[in-house]
Amino acid sequence: MKSVFVINDNSVEARSVAESALMFAKSIHARLVIGSRGVKSASMELAPVVDDIDDEHHIDEHLFHYLNVLNIHTAGEETEIVETDISDLDNSALATFINHNNIGMVIVPAGNIDDAKLDMQIVLNKISVPMLMLPANWQYKDIQRLTYITDLRWCRTDVLGYLSKLTLPNKTDLFVGHVAASGIPDLDEDFAKQIFFEAAKRCGNHQQLNFHHIKSGDIATVADVLIHGMKNDALVLINHSAHYGYFVGKKLSLNHPELISVPLLLYPN
Template sequence: MKSVFVINDNTVEARHVAESALMMAKTINAKLIIGNRLIKSTKSALSYAFHQSEAFEEDTYGDETLLRRLNLLNTTIKGELTDIEEVDISSMDSHKLSAFINAHNVTLLMISTETVKAISGRKLIDYQTILNKISAPIFLIPASWSFKKFRSITYITDLRYCRTDVLSYLTKVTLPFNTNIYVGHMAASGLPDLSPDFAKQVFYEAARRCTHWEHLNFHHIHSKDISTVADVLIHGMSNDALVLINHSQHYHYFIGKQLMLNQPELINVPLLLYPH
């Protein structure tokens, strides 16, 4: 059975991600795996990933363990119960954790932008190393983000390097949301742009090789200015998430060579970071 994986370092950010991960797992019919790093939190407040009913007042559940809270939400939220499993990863470094993720059919690793590098004792989790080694994408969630239906997402790439495996993954994982998936063609630096007609031809040839290709759309990004591109995609087109390929030129524009947002003020939607 496919699974969604979350790393719990007992921070507010981890709790926020875990609640969103439960909603994601429930929607795509996956198991939720919580990897515990057993860090004592210095923050007492809980962050809620979606709007709560009066039954979930923070004062009532603020001292509950994460697993107990997730089990409570699991039984209350509409839909079939999601299997939730806890594992101890406190002794794992980035390499061992990557091997664990690959061995457990993880389809998505969800983390917070606030904790792309989380310290447990003296052990450092390097998420760039993990992304380099795992076969599943990382879903990077802003602290201000609340789980919602994905109406529109854009995969940013140069069409000459557009990957049909990424398109197939996106169409499958977003099928329950009936998401409109855009391939945002942005010519790589040093290469001439494609003519509009040729770009559309390349897109359709790639799209037709994918299941549920009817959800795929095309957008030609002409600007080379990252702040302009982010503004158009996020605010102009109202994308609910952006997709980047690890080690690609576009990844370096937004993320950098290591998994640290270059310009975090520009990004207020999740980023799906797909392995190279």
């Protein structure tokens, strides 16, 4: 079973992200792994922290116990939750941990993890799985519409294949949103459609793929079209792509937080 991974740095943001991560893990039948900073366990083995809860309605201050109670009392099949100590891990060691523990997705807040040892942009550069970045005050909801933002001249069929498999069980509407890279002439409408259909045919489940041509390079206009016009529940960006810098800052925080109110799925290079 693949796992969803979150970091607990004892912040309010971490608690909110962990709640959303649990709901997401339940929806895709994945395990939830909590990497805690400051928990002094005996080893780095993936083993749950064991402690009985006398009252099933009691919410413990400890995030692990709180999530177990939430797991029981929310809709959907219960998922396994494990906690492990990552206090001593730096960027490289954390990336290695993620890559070697069957983790399928990392979920983080839109802002720095509160730890001088970790720069999540560096971690993203080193891992082989996507990272889902949640904006502040985002409340979990099922993702019904998802758009991969790219210039079709550099559209990656491996990403389309991954997204098709990710979204198929929940019948999510999946779009490719073509936005011409800065400084490059836009594609003719018919030629853009031709490139899209050729790319779609090379990935699985291409019948669920849709195409949208966004004829603007202005970030405010693009964000408005994608979020309010198309009503996307999340957006997909490739790490270090031409469009990544429009939305994401160097420290894995939103460049324009006032414009982005939906999660960003950041796919590795």
